[in-house]
Amino acid sequence: MNDFNPNRYAVIHEKNPREIVMLRGKGCSWRRCRFCDYHLDSSPEEEANFLLNKEQLQKVTGAYHKLEVINSGSFVDLDEPTLALIEEVCQKQQICQAHFECHWRHRDAIANFRKRFFALGVELKIKTGVETFDPLFRESYLDKGIDTDNPAEIAAYFDEACLLFGIPGQTVESMEKDIQIGLAHFERVCVNIMQENLKPIKPDPKVIAAFTRELYPKYMENCRVDILMENTAFGVGGVVEHAK
Numbered sequence: 001m002n003d004f005n006p007n008r009y010a011v012i013h014e015k016n017p018r019e020i021v022m023l024r025g026k027g028c029s030w031r032r033c034r035f036c037d038y039h040l041d042s043s044p045e046e047e048a049n050f051l052l053n054k055e056q057l058q059k060v061t062g063a064y065h066k067l068e069v070i071n072s073g074s075f076v077d078l079d080e081p082t083l084a085l086i087e088e089v090c091q092k093q094q095i096c097q098a099h100f101e102c103h104w105r106h107r108d109a110i111a112n113f114r115k116r117f118f119a120l121g122v123e124l125k126i127k128t129g130v131e132t133f134d135p136l137f138r139e140s141y142l143d144k145g146i147d148t149d150n151p152a153e154i155a156a157y158f159d160e161a162c163l164l165f166g167i168p169g170q171t172v173e174s175m176e177k178d179i180q181i182g183l184a185h186f187e188r189v190c191v192n193i194m195q196e197n198l199k200p201i202k203p204d205p206k207v208i209a210a211f212t213r214e215l216y217p218k219y220m221e222n223c224r225v226d227i228l229m230e231n232t233a234f235g236v237g238g239v240v241e242h243a244k
């Protein structure tokens with residue numbers, strides 16, 4: 001994706017304040033989720049990725065001593081020089097907590113990754129896209145690739161869960177149930193409202209309106225719930241296939 005030029009660094013001042021960088025890796029190895037085009041922000045060229053990532057990581061100031069790293073995939077998709085630079089930046093800017101994202105299929109890589117940063121005095125928070133805790137909807141419709149229907153099993157590896165709302169078939173009840181399960185098992189929940197892209201699953205405006213009316217006011221002040229009404233709400237990113 002050479003024509004995708006999103007903002008890749010931002011500072012989040014509300015709820016769990018932190019800096020956030022959107023880096024680029026070799027790309028998600030799952031790539032099957034039927035709603036997702038994020039994985040297009042990737043490149044097999046490690047050196048080009050590192051140069052792009054370096055430019056963003058140099059912007060990190062340590063303002064809140066917390067850093068979130070996203071890379072449209074999992075931390076395992078980042079090249080080693082980028083990971084080493086993240087470690088260096090954490091030490092230089094006194095980052096004590098770093099967030100990374102990871103797909104379920106890479107869960108066994110998490111323990112060593114936590115140890116690696118713990119040795120530097122950095123606590124890791126690992127976020128995963130669950131999208132919904134309804135396993136039938138998630139796997140037969142979204143094709144998410146999580147082969148357990150037990151939220152506790154997911155939470156044994158991950159600290160934070162992302163949910164995807166605004167999909168046809170969701171209701172106020174199903175979305176609230178997802179938030180409640182997320183809050184019962186995870187430290188934090190991140191609600192993403194679906195935005196249209198060129199993938200087969202399209203957002204349902206009625207579901208988004210119902211969320212906005214019934215659930216947004218109820219959870220907007222909850223410090224354990226991030227709500228992204230647009231996928232650029234954290235100040236980074238964009239809709240890949242519509243990028244010019």
Ligand code: SF4
Pocket residue numbers: 028029030031032033036037038039072073103129144
């Ligand atoms: S949502 Fe995540 S796991 Fe699914 S294809 Fe996209 S980047 Fe990969």
